[in-house]
Amino acid sequence: MPYSAPGKALIAGGYLVLFPEYRAYCVALSSRMHSVAVKSDERVLTFHSPQFSTSTWSYDLDDVQPQKNPFLNAVVQVCGAYFGELCGGSIYIFSDAGFHSQHESTPMPDYPRFRTHRKSIGSVPKTGLGSSAALCVVATASIVEMMGRANDPHFTRIVHNIAQIAHCVAQGKVGSGFDVAVAVYGSVQYSRFTPTMIPKTITPESVRPVVDMKWDEWLERCALPPSVSVLMGDVRGGSETPAMVQKVLAWRDAKPEEAEPIWASLDGANNALVAALIRESEPHAIRICFDHIRAQLQAMTKLTGVPIEPESQTKLLDAAKSIDGVINGVVPGAGGSDAIFLLVESDKFDTAKQALSIDPRFAKVKWLSLHQEAVGLRREEASYPGVRAHSHS
Numbered sequence: 415m416p417y418s419a420p421g422k423a424l425i426a427g428g429y430l431v432l433f434p435e436y437r438a439y440c441v442a443l444s445s446r447m448h449s450v451a452v453k454s455d456e457r458v459l460t461f462h463s464p465q466f467s468t469s470t471w472s473y474d475l476d477d478v479q480p481q482k483n484p485f486l487n488a489v490v491q492v493c494g495a496y497f498g499e500l501c502g503g504s505i506y507i508f509s510d511a512g513f514h515s516q517h518e519s520t521p522m523p524d525y526p527r528f529r530t531h532r533k534s535i536g537s538v539p540k541t542g543l544g545s546s547a548a549l550c551v552v553a554t555a556s557i558v559e560m561m562g563r564a565n566d567p568h569f570t571r572i573v574h575n576i577a578q579i580a581h582c583v584a585q586g587k588v589g590s591g592f593d594v595a596v597a598v599y600g601s602v603q604y605s606r607f608t609p610t611m612i613p614k615t616i617t618p619e620s621v622r623p624v625v626d627m628k629w630d631e632w633l634e635r636c637a638l639p640p641s642v643s644v645l646m647g648d649v650r651g652g653s654e655t656p657a658m659v660q661k662v663l664a665w666r667d668a669k670p671e672e673a674e675p676i677w678a679s680l681d682g683a684n685n686a687l688v689a690a691l692i693r694e695s696e697p698h699a700i701r702i703c704f705d706h707i708r709a710q711l712q713a714m715t716k717l718t719g720v721p722i723e724p725e726s727q728t729k730l731l732d733a734a735k736s737i738d739g740v741i742n743g744v745v746p747g748a749g750g751s752d753a754i755f756l757l758v759e760s761d762k763f764d765t766a767k768q769a770l771s772i773d774p775r776f777a778k779v780k781w782l783s784l785h786q787e788a789v790g791l792r793r794e795e796a797s798y799p800g801v802r803a804h805s806h807s
């Protein structure tokens with residue numbers, strides 16, 4: 415059975431969500447990562463990602479060695495520790511167009527939602543929708559299915575916990591985990607798990623109890639009101655999330671008298687936005703909440719020197735606000751120069767998108783064809799290019 419999991423945008427709670435006392439508002443997107451498992455009797459597990467050049471990673475199950483994909487390495491390692499032994503076969507990965515820059519790519523014949531790229535996965539620029547988190551989730555789901563546990567009542571929890579651990583192992587750090595949570599559960603309000611949940615070394619003894627337990631993260635499923643639509647723009651400037659996080663946290667430690675009032679105001683503004691979205695407030699009220707959030711992000715940018723909402727993004731967001739139907743926007747997640755996220759009145763979406771597309775102030779922005787789709791990990795009935803047989807467990 416194929417699985418798919420969504421990409422994400424963190425629209426409120428960046429940085430704060432690294433601490434369990436704050437909540438973030440995370441939107442799941444219609445760009446999804448897919449995986450299909452085909453079991454075999456061989457002692458080799460091979461991942462294929464046919465949209466990219468040089469995109470096969472094979473693991474000899476009797477002597478697992480790291481391959482050139484840290485996220486798949488970590489999934490295989492953590493699943494191996496949890497299950498003791500893995501099944502051989504192939505797992506095919508497909509990612510929707512929104513995850514990667516579409517430059518130098520062509521739609522796959524008969525499957526236009528997937529594009530073929532001339533380069534390898536590591537050389538194709540990403541758009542920041544959380545491809546690695548969604549990959550860890552679907553790859554784990556396929557392995558859990560191959561192990562005969564697709565109908566386990568705790569299937570979702572097992573996949574979530576393994577994928578969180580694997581994602582941390584691959585990144586070499588413990589992030590907030592909101593991206594993996596969205597890939598599994600869809601749009602959520604989220605508070606993080608205790609970071610020490612993640613085992614320092616991956617062994618059956620350290621992994622099994624943690625995967626089998628209910629974690630202390632808090633999440634509540636949510637969805638943007640139907641009157642509000644999402645428009646993501648790929649700005650292609652790039653940003654360095656780990657370095658940005660390190661600097662912001664260092665500032666918070668070094669200058670608590672400066673940081674604390676800003677974090678308190680930012681948290682207040684984030685919560686006001688969430689309340690306005692839940693209440694389905696008027697566009698003007700939502701616009702004001704975003705103004706408050708952005709004011710705090712701009713203050714943090716000045717005080718830390720970290721480009722959370724750099725000048726170039728301020729210009730774009732302010733220009734977007736002047737377009738009829740655009741409620742407001744924000745630089746999602748850690749901020750930086752790789753994307754902007756706009757909320758648009760649904761009944762004016764088409765005209766607003768058209769106006770943005772022809773406006774020279776947005777000449778460098780590639781508007782992504784995606785929308786909010788609140789659902790997380792799900793089974794798919796679809797067929798996939800070049801995949802001959804599906805396994806059934």
Ligand SMILES: Nc1ncnc2c1ncn2[C@@H]1O[C@H](COP(=O)(O)OP(=O)(O)OP(=O)(O)O)[C@@H](O)[C@H]1O
Nearest residue numbers: 463483507509535536540542543544545546547549
């Ligand atoms: N379709 C795919 N097939 C195989 N590996 C993939 C695929 N998509 C992503 N990956 C893996 O994930 C890596 C990209 O993850 P990375 O964390 O750098 O970016 P992201 O998760 O898309 O964005 P962000 O962390 O900014 O939200 C790739 O280099 C590759 O290892």
Ligand SMILES: C[C@@](O)(CCOP(=O)(O)O)CC(=O)O
Nearest residue numbers: 428429589590591655747748
């Ligand atoms: C800065 C941070 O809070 C959000 C990073 O989000 P993104 O990967 O830039 O979408 C880090 C984290 O939550 O792990």
